[in-house]
Amino acid sequence: MKIDKTTSSLPASQAGDGSGRAPAAKTGNGASPSGATTSTNVTLGSTAAQLRSMESSMAGAPLVNAAKVAEIKQAISEGHFQINTGVVADRLIASVKDMFPAGSGSRG
Secondary structure (H helix, E strand, O other): OOOOOOOOOOOOOOOOOOOOOOOOOOOOOOOOOOOOOOOOOOOOOHHHHHHHHHHHHHHOOOOOOHHHHHHHHHHHHHOOOOOOHHHHHHHHHHHHHHHOOOOOOOOO
């Protein structure tokens, strides 16, 4: 089992709404280069909308399954918690292999 570092999501102003950007360059007299007010519209694709929806639905989800933790604690306290050492060893080896891909580093 791998434990990944968690990252926090970006504030909305940095996530693509454009509010954190500097205004467009102006000419020396304070007017916009074309003499008229210009604006830029940005439309995010459906993937961005799906990601926002997924993020909001996952925000309320617990990081730990409390019921499963309680079940394991009870099994340990009652002395009938079984550990499959073969599976633990296989997953530990796989985790180390993921950290050090084949062909990287030197041998010998």
